[in-house]
Amino acid sequence: MSEETKKGFFRSIMDKIAGGESGAEESASFLDRLKNGLEKTKKGVVEKIDILLLGKKEIDASTLEELEEILLTSDIGVKTTVELVRTLEQRLGRSELKDGHALREALEEEILKRLLKHHTSLKTDEKHPFVFLILGVNGVGKTTTIGKLAARYTATGKKVLLAAADTFRAAASEQLAAWGERSGVDVIRHKEGADPSAVVFDACRAASARDVDILLIDTAGRLHTKVNLMEEMKKIRRVIEREIPGAPHETLLVLDAATGQNALSQARLFKESAGVTGIALTKLDGTSKGGIVIAASYEFGIPIRFIGVGEGIDDLRDFDPEEFTEALFQS
Amino acid sequence: MFDSLSKKLEAAFRKFRSQGVMTEENISEGLREVRLALLEADVNFKVVRDFIDSVRKKAVGIDVLQSLTPGQQIVRIVHDELVSIMGGGEDNSLNLALKPPVAIMMVGLQGAGKTTTCGKLAKYLKKEKRRPLLVPADVYRPAAIQQLKIIGGQLGIDVFDSQADDKPQDICSAAIRFASLNGFDTVILDTAGRHQIDDYLMNELAEINSAVRPAEILLVADSMTGQEAVNIAVGFNERLDITGVILTKLDGDARGGAALSIKAVTGKPVKFVGLGEKLDALEVFHADRLVSRILGMGDLLTLVEKAQSVFDEKESARLAQKLKKNRFNLEDFLSQLQQIRKMGSLESIIGMIPGMGKMMKQAQGDQPSEKELARIEAIIRSMTTAERGDHTIINGSRRLRIAKGSGTTVPEVNQLLKRFSEAQKMIKQLQKLGPKGLMKGMGGFGKRMLPF
Numbered sequence: 001m002s003e004e005t006k007k008g009f010f011r012s013i014m015d016k017i018a019g020g021e022s023g024a025e026e027s028a029s030f031l032d033r034l035k036n037g038l039e040k041t042k043k044g045v046v047e048k049i050d051i052l053l054l055g056k057k058e059i060d061a062s063t064l065e066e067l068e069e070i071l072l073t074s075d076i077g078v079k080t081t082v083e084l085v086r087t088l089e090q091r092l093g094r095s096e097l098k099d100g101h102a103l104r105e106a107l108e109e110e111i112l113k114r115l116l117k118h119h120t121s122l123k124t125d126e127k128h129p130f131v132f133l134i135l136g137v138n139g140v141g142k143t144t145t146i147g148k149l150a151a152r153y154t155a156t157g158k159k160v161l162l163a164a165a166d167t168f169r170a171a172a173s174e175q176l177a178a179w180g181e182r183s184g185v186d187v188i189r190h191k192e193g194a195d196p197s198a199v200v201f202d203a204c205r206a207a208s209a210r211d212v213d214i215l216l217i218d219t220a221g222r223l224h225t226k227v228n229l230m231e232e233m234k235k236i237r238r239v240i241e242r243e244i245p246g247a248p249h250e251t252l253l254v255l256d257a258a259t260g261q262n263a264l265s266q267a268r269l270f271k272e273s274a275g276v277t278g279i280a281l282t283k284l285d286g287t288s289k290g291g292i293v294i295a296a297s298y299e300f301g302i303p304i305r306f307i308g309v310g311e312g313i314d315d316l317r318d319f320d321p322e323e324f325t326e327a328l329f330q331s
Numbered sequence: 332m333f334d335s336l337s338k339k340l341e342a343a344f345r346k347f348r349s350q351g352v353m354t355e356e357n358i359s360e361g362l363r364e365v366r367l368a369l370l371e372a373d374v375n376f377k378v379v380r381d382f383i384d385s386v387r388k389k390a391v392g393i394d395v396l397q398s399l400t401p402g403q404q405i406v407r408i409v410h411d412e413l414v415s416i417m418g419g420g421e422d423n424s425l426n427l428a429l430k431p432p433v434a435i436m437m438v439g440l441q442g443a444g445k446t447t448t449c450g451k452l453a454k455y456l457k458k459e460k461r462r463p464l465l466v467p468a469d470v471y472r473p474a475a476i477q478q479l480k481i482i483g484g485q486l487g488i489d490v491f492d493s494q495a496d497d498k499p500q501d502i503c504s505a506a507i508r509f510a511s512l513n514g515f516d517t518v519i520l521d522t523a524g525r526h527q528i529d530d531y532l533m534n535e536l537a538e539i540n541s542a543v544r545p546a547e548i549l550l551v552a553d554s555m556t557g558q559e560a561v562n563i564a565v566g567f568n569e570r571l572d573i574t575g576v577i578l579t580k581l582d583g584d585a586r587g588g589a590a591l592s593i594k595a596v597t598g599k600p601v602k603f604v605g606l607g608e609k610l611d612a613l614e615v616f617h618a619d620r621l622v623s624r625i626l627g628m629g630d631l632l633t634l635v636e637k638a639q640s641v642f643d644e645k646e647s648a649r650l651a652q653k654l655k656k657n658r659f660n661l662e663d664f665l666s667q668l669q670q671i672r673k674m675g676s677l678e679s680i681i682g683m684i685p686g687m688g689k690m691m692k693q694a695q696g697d698q699p700s701e702k703e704l705a706r707i708e709a710i711i712r713s714m715t716t717a718e719r720g721d722h723t724i725i726n727g728s729r730r731l732r733i734a735k736g737s738g739t740t741v742p743e744v745n746q747l748l749k750r751f752s753e754a755q756k757m758i759k760q761l762q763k764l765g766p767k768g769l770m771k772g773m774g775g776f777g778k779r780m781l782p783f
Contacts, residue, residue, distance in 0.1 A: 073376040075557040078367060138580060138608070147473075157775065161580060168608070170448075170481035178473030192481070193353040223583035228702060260373035260557020262585040283441065283524070313523065328544025 002122060024261055035042035050104070067107075075260050076291035080298060084110055108325060114298040115321035122250060122278065122318075124153070124214060129161075129207045131215045131240060136223030136227050136234065136254035137266055141282040143172065145254055145308065146216045147179030148316035154183045157215040163203030164189035165196040166220040167234065176218050182313075186210075196220065196232065197239045204243035217248070225270035233274045251277045252305065254294060258286045263292045267300045282308040285315070293324075338687065349413050353404070355389050361405050372586030372625050373559045378595040386412055410622055416595060419618035423575065423600040426546055432507060434543050437577075438536060438567055439551035441524030443690060446475060448551050448605055449521040450482035451613035455603075456517055457488060463516035464490040466506040467542035468499040469523035470537070479521055486610060489515070499523070503539045527566025530742075540571055548573045549602065552589060560589035561596050568597045570682035574744045578621075579605035582612070619629070659755060662719040667713045668704060668731055706739060710747050713737040 064085055071081040088103065099101045103120055124130040125215045132149070134142050143166070150160050160212065162180050162189055164173035173189040180187040186202040200217060207215040222229035240247045254277040255263050279302050282291050297304050305320040336616040362383050363761045388410050416622070437445045446469070446759065453463040457756045465483045467490065469475035476493050483490035503520050510518045522539065525746075527531035549574045552560065567573055578590050581604045590601050603617040711719065713736035718725050725733070725748065734741045 018523060072370055073558050075559070078371055107413075111741070137555070139444055141442055169478070170485070171478035174474035174477050176474070223580065225582075225584045231702075235698075256555075258440065258553070258557065258559045258563070259555045260559075260589065261371055262555040262583070263557075282760065283526075310633055 004273060017312055024172050033036070036197055063103075064092070067103075073290065074291035075295075077261060077264060077295035077299070080114070080291075081293045099294045111294055112321060112325045113226055114294050118297055118301050118303045119319075119321050120267065120303050124158075124249075127246065127249045128213045129215045129244065129247075130249050131204075131207070131217065131244055132144075133217045133219070133237070133240065133248035133251045133274075134280075135251065135252060135270060135276075137152045137223050138169075140254045140256040140259075141308065142166075142221065142254045143175050143179065145252075145280050145282060145306070146176065146218050147182070147318060148308070148313055149214075149216055149306075150179060150185045151183045152314045152316065153214045154185060159211065160185045160214045160216065161203065161207050161212040162187040162208065163199055163215065163217040165199045165203075166218050167192055167194045167196050167199060168220040168269070172218075179265065197235050200236050200239050201243060204240060204247070208244065215247075224266050224273075230269070237274065250305070251275055253278070253302070254280045254282055254293065257292065259292060262294050264299060267296045267302060271300055271302060278303055278305040278307070280306040280316075281319070284308060285310045342421035343613065345473065347639075353393050355387070355391055356437045358390050358405060362390075364712070365405070365409055368590060369591075369625075372588035373547070373555075373557050373560070373592075373626070374588035375592035378592050381417070381580065381595075382412065387547070411772075413591065413622040413625065414619045416590055417591060417618035418594060418600050419622075419624060421600060422619075423602045423616055425602065426574070427517060429546050432464070432510035432518050433516065433547075434507060434518045434520060435547040435549060436520045436536075436539065436543070436545040437551055438522055438525060438571065438573070439524060440544050440563060441472075443524065443553045444451075444605060445469075446478050446521050446522065447608070447610075448577055448579060448603075448613070449479060450486060450519055450520050450610050451486045452603070453483070454486050454610050455613055456519075461517045462515050463517040463519055464489050464491055464506065464510045464513075466503060466518055466520045467493045468502045468520050470495045470499055470502075471523045475523070476520075482610065486628055499535055499539045500542055503543050507543055526781065527570075529561050531583070531641050533566075533570050537570055547575060550576045550593075552576055552578055552588040552593060553581065553590060554578050554604075555585040556589040558592075560592045564593040564597045564599075568599065573597070574600040577601070577605065578616070579602045579625070582606045587621055588625055590621060590775075591625065595650045613689065637763075640738075660720050661711050661722055661751060662716075664751060664754075665708065666721070668708060668711075706737070706743065707747055709737040710739055710744055722751060 037253060067088070068081055068085045071084060072078065076084070084107070088106055089329035091097055091106055092103075097106055115181065115292060132146075134146055136142050143301070150162060153160050160183070162176055162185055164176045166176070167190060170192065173187070173192070175247050177187045177189065179185075183213065186206075188199060188206055188234070190199045190202075196219065203215060203217060206212070217236075217240070220229075221234070222233065224230070233269065237251075251274055253274075255266065259266070267276070279293075281304060284307050293304055293307075304321075306316050306317050307319050307324070353478055364382050365386070366379055368374065369382065374382075386405075386408055389412065392404060393404070393408075417521040427435075437449055437452075439445050446467075449465055456463045465479055467476040469479075470493070476495055491509060493504070493506075495500045499522065506518055508518070509515075511517070520539070520543070522536060523532070525536070527533065548571050549565050550564065552563065554564065564576075574597055576590070576593055578587060578601055581587055593599070594601060601618075601621070604614050604616050604621070606612045606614060707729050709747045710733060713733045714725070718729065718733075730741050730744050734744050737744075
């Protein structure tokens with residue numbers, strides 16, 4: 001655990017803003033940071049696999065079965081696990097995999113392949129303003145993710161505007177305003193209980209008028225099964241589309257890394273009704289299972305854009321499949 | 332999912348239908364399906380393994396009952412076994428019979444729903460004739476203190492005036508003193524979200540615990556949590572010796588298998604479940620109902636109970652009388668509508684009816700939404716008393732006036748009137764059948780919906 005986290009979330013952010021850590025240092029330590037964040041994930045999946053495969057000269061069916069258990073326990077999901085194990089089984093049948101080491105490499109390869117399948121990076125420079133619509137179920141970290149994104153884009157010299165379209169939860173817009181204050185970013189907000197579409201309308205108008213580069217729209221947490229709330233989402237989208245043609249340019253679904261199989265249901269339903277184009281995976285620092293990231297992206301063809309690997313303001317990073325897999329499998 | 336589990340089990344057992352006794356071999360295929368179903372419901376892997384073993388032991392050698400297929404019987408054993416693990420029949424009420432003020436500490440990960448649940452619990456306790464004080468002790472998340480203050484304001488419950496630059500330990504101790512001086516008998520401590528592996532923040536909780544000595548330490552857990560639930564539960568339980576669990580966000584489509592894992596590894600009972608964003612969406616936990624949920628059987632009992640607590644008995648009697656005499660008019664329709672809306676959102680009600688979860692997904696387009704209900708209400712409210720009493724007098728110009736008055740269109744008014752007269756006709760037909768006929772009609776319905 002780093003010094004910063006020990007100081008607590010709030011204070012470490014304040015320190016960061018006051019101290020203004022240099023960018024070079026940050027990127028140099030990024031792999032370490034990611035590794036630290038993923039430490040738990042690694043211990044979960046990889047160490048168990050290592051223990052299982054250590055010194056095994058021959059791979060048999062029961063080893064594969066145990067491997068299946070390990071993958072399942074990592075929230076990778078029944079479908080993906082069965083697929084992975086079946087692929088390994090086939091390769092085993094072709095005598096490609098002789099020992100534990102080869103099997104581990106093959107597994108790494110297969111996982112990377114799945115992560116790369118839908119991976120594309122986000123180009124925020126191509127549109128002006130570039131509009132992010134952030135959504136997800138309750139309590140996954142939408143507002144925090146927006147706070148981090150705002151700080152990040154502000155740091156690269158972009159003009160950012162926040163829209164507090166969560167008018168339902170008590171003090172949600174105050175929470176976003178606190179984040180805005182920290183990065184010196186304007187926040188468009190209405191009273192609690194106001195129509196979120198009205199906030200979005202104002203925000204879109206303001207974004208164009210103020211010549212903003214990035215507009216980040218925060219929405220209320222909604223369970224994907226609530227038809228009326230999903231309809232509200234569609235209305236918000238319609239307003240954005242009307243005000244800024246082509247927007248939202250990125251509809252970002254925020255997923256909590258501790259979520260189990262339900263993340264797949266969230267990904268499916270949010271994609272169907274809100275046209276999700278990317279995933280931000282949060283709270284990856286506290287859980288030992290990173291598995292859902294593979295399943296959610298692979299099964300629904302949604303690229304993973306960002307991962308949150310810590311509580312600091314710059315612990316939200318671009319998702320890099322190679323780096324991710326490397327960190328996951330490094331021993 | 333239960334439907335599909337039943338079907339899968341049926342298929343697995345079809346070949347053994349002629350056999351009267353369950354053996355190791357003929358149940359293994361079925362148990363594999365049960366195992367997958369539980370894994371898909373996010374029950375922890377180890378818990379599933381132990382569970383399947385115990386079901387196997389129970390099932391082997393049992394005579395298949397005449398009226399059941401082996402598949403149904405396995406499902407029954409699975410169901411009963413799950414209920415007993417979840418502590419069916421155990422006492423899971425709050426232990427508040429101590430010298431006041433009694434403290435309840437809420438702990439959990441970020442985003443589990445602690446602050447909202449604090450509000451719900453305060454409302455619940457107020458209903459139980461206690462005098463709760465809400466204490467915001469989350470000094471880390473921006474605006475968390477304000478959130479609880481707003482919730483307290485909405486509920487008319489006092490909130491301790493914490494400041495974000497105070498230490499959580501000091502806030503909690505001060506709040507207890509404040510409570511005993513001002514006659515509050517229950518203190519609800521809303522702590523900040525934290526990971527169970529965060530030593531610094533876990534120490535903070537341990538310090539609050541030793542300073543305040545709460546009667547209840549409740550772990551607030553998201554029902555969507557996956558395999559990680561075990562680590563979370565063990566982490567918090569080891570440091571704090573929690574007294575119970577509150578399972579949140581069960582109004583979604585999560586199976587809530589995490590609850591089973593938590594109960595299995597800590598032995599601590601689930602005391603409440605959160606079923607929505609509204610502040611009255613908190614219910615006392617019932618093991619059998621959660622098991623039905625895990626297996627996807629719906630939750631009819633909760634619905635019945637909810638209906639009983641909300642429906643005004645006199646009003647219901649009056650309606651029944653009217654139905655009997657076949658004088659059900661739009662006025663009654665409106666009051667019925669309002670009673671239903673008191674039970675919560677339509678979606679949550681429909682979700683509790685077995686089989687409806689699936690149907691809802693299929694028929695997402697044509698089921699009446701909350702909004703539609705509001706529109707119906709507006710239309711009826713725009714009618715005169717005479718019109719409500721006898722809808723046949725509503726002619727073209729009346730329709731136009733009603734549409735204008737309710738901000739709707741004439742076709743919408745027409746549609747409502749058409750639906751209403753259809754409903755009236757149906758009631759008439761049911762009347763003819765009498766109570767027995769009614770049961771017959773419903774019986775077939777129920778049988779199809781419930782697996783045993």
